Amino acid sequence: MKWRGRRSSSNVNRRGSAGGGFGGGSRGGGGFPIPMGGGIGGIIIALILFFVFGGGGLGEGNQQPAPGPTHENGTEYNQVQSQEEQDELNEFLGVVLADTENYWHEIFNERGMEYVEPSLTTYIDTVQSGCGLASSQMGPFYCPADETIYIDVSFYRDLKNEYEASGDFALAYVLAHEVGHHVQKQLGILDEVYGLQSQLPEAEFNQYMVRLELQADYLAGVFAHYTQKNGYLEQGDFQEAMNAAAGVGDDRIQEKAWGRVVPDKFTHGTSEQRMTWFERGFEYGDLENGDTFNVQNI
Ligand SMILES: [Zn+2]
Numbered sequence: 001m002k003w004r005g006r007r008s009s010s011n012v013n014r015r016g017s018a019g020g021g022f023g024g025g026s027r028g029g030g031g032f033p034i035p036m037g038g039g040i041g042g043i044i045i046a047l048i049l050f051f052v053f054g055g056g057g058l059g060e061g062n063q064q065p066a067p068g069p070t071h072e073n074g075t076e077y078n079q080v081q082s083q084e085e086q087d088e089l090n091e092f093l094g095v096v097l098a099d100t101e102n103y104w105h106e107i108f109n110e111r112g113m114e115y116v117e118p119s120l121t122t123y124i125d126t127v128q129s130g131c132g133l134a135s136s137q138m139g140p141f142y143c144p145a146d147e148t149i150y151i152d153v154s155f156y157r158d159l160k161n162e163y164e165a166s167g168d169f170a171l172a173y174v175l176a177h178e179v180g181h182h183v184q185k186q187l188g189i190l191d192e193v194y195g196l197q198s199q200l201p202e203a204e205f206n207q208y209m210v211r212l213e214l215q216a217d218y219l220a221g222v223f224a225h226y227t228q229k230n231g232y233l234e235q236g237d238f239q240e241a242m243n244a245a246a247g248v249g250d251d252r253i254q255e256k257a258w259g260r261v262v263p264d265k266f267t268h269g270t271s272e273q274r275m276t277w278f279e280r281g282f283e284y285g286d287l288e289n290g291d292t293f294n295v296q297n298i
Contacts, residue, residue, distance in 0.1 A: 001096075001169050002232045008094030009101060015123040033131040033141040033150070034181050086153050090122055093151065096172045100179040103226040107287060108186075118182040119148040120175070127152075140174055142181040144190055149178040163247030167240030172227075173220050173278070174244060180219030184212065189293075203264040210250075211292040213268040214277040217245060218290035221281020229285070238282065245278045246271040273298055 081089070101117050108115035121127060126135045130146025139158070140151040151174075159174070160166040184190045193212050197205055224241060227233050246252065249271025251261045268274065277298075281290060292298055 001172055001227065001234055001237050003092055003095040003168070006095050006232075007098045008091060009097035009117075009120070011097060011101075011117055011119045012090065012094045013119060013121045014090060015121055015127050033129065033134060033138065033143050034178075035138050035141040081153060081157070089153055089156055092168060092171070093120060093122060093175060096175050097179070099227060099230075099232070100176060100223055103223060104179070104183060106226075107222070111287070113186075115183075116147070116186060118142070118179060119146070121148055121150050122153050123150065124153055140178055142178045142185075144181075144185050147182060147185065149175065149182070151175065151178075159244060159247070163244060165240065165244035165247040167236065167243075169224075169233075169237035169240040170244035170247075172237075173224070173241035176220035176223035177216045179223070180216035181212075183219050184215065189215070206264065206267050208293075209267040210269045210273075211298060214273055214298055215290055215292040217269070217274050217277040218281035218292065220245075221278040221283070222285050222287075222290070224278070224282045225285030228282075241278060242275050245274040249274050269298070 097120050101115075104115045121129070124136075126133060127150055128134075129141075129143045129150055130148065131141075131143035134141065134150055136152035136154055140149065140155055142149050155174070156171050159170050163170075181190065189212070193208050196208055200208070220241070224233070224238065227237075248268065250266040250268050251270045254261050254265070269277070277290075277292065284290070
């Protein structure tokens with residue numbers, strides 16, 4: 001992706017490692033993090049979320065997810081990246097976020113709506129979010145309570161090593177997907193789906209979660225559509241995003257983690273579905289063709 005020298009969003013906050021002086025902050029109620037899906041982290045957070053729900057529903061402001069596993073093999077996490085690499089990563093994410101702001105303002109304005117920009121917090125190891133304490137194990141997520149996307153700076157490396165998705169546009173897809181959740185919040189879709197959580201059995205609710213996630217993939221595709229339209233897409237970028245979408249598919253992740261696939265536990269969609277919806281968003285570049293909730297076969 002052509003990103004150097006372009007506008008970087010002013011909505012990016014950087015947090016240091018745990019204990020870096022950002023403690024405290026108020027813990028907003030009513031939200032829970034929406035992870036990218038994936039990896040062992042994704043499965044762990046699924047359990048954590050179950051715990052949070054089991055403890056009395058979405059409104060439990062004081063209840064926070066249990067901290068992720070401590071990094072006993074600390075060196076792995078301490079050797080994340082050099083300062084230079086971190087700076088570059090933050091710069092890149094800032095430019096991608098700025099692009100999403102431009103595109104979503106345009107798309108919302110065309111429909112007579114106002115787009116409120118989300119924030120992005122990059123961190124190392126752990127961070128206190130409006131949805132509770134988060135760790136890098138969770139992968140990137142969007143917290144509706146503070147309308148902020150959280151990305152651990154080590155995730156770019158994880159993408160390559162764990163999800164077999166390298167390249168800058170793989171990461172752009174991930175951020176655009178999380179911004180997609182913010183767009184869903186702006187449109188009222190997120191609240192509507194969460195409202196079903198207490199009314200439906202888990203397996204049935206999971207089907208709505210899958211549609212929600214596939215829609216975020218579609219919206220990431222819309223971002224890619226605009227990126228191309230503006231001449232910022234480079235050779236290989238589209239494929240990088242497709243590889244990332246495939247890499248975070250439920251079937252592939254379950255197969256890796258559990259050695260088998262359990263469709264009732266799908267919350268994000270299969271690799272195939274995630275690629276399909278991303279590609280569809282890329283093709284149409286609008287909101288109208290992304291209604292994953294009213295499609296018989298996703
Ligand atoms: Zn998601």
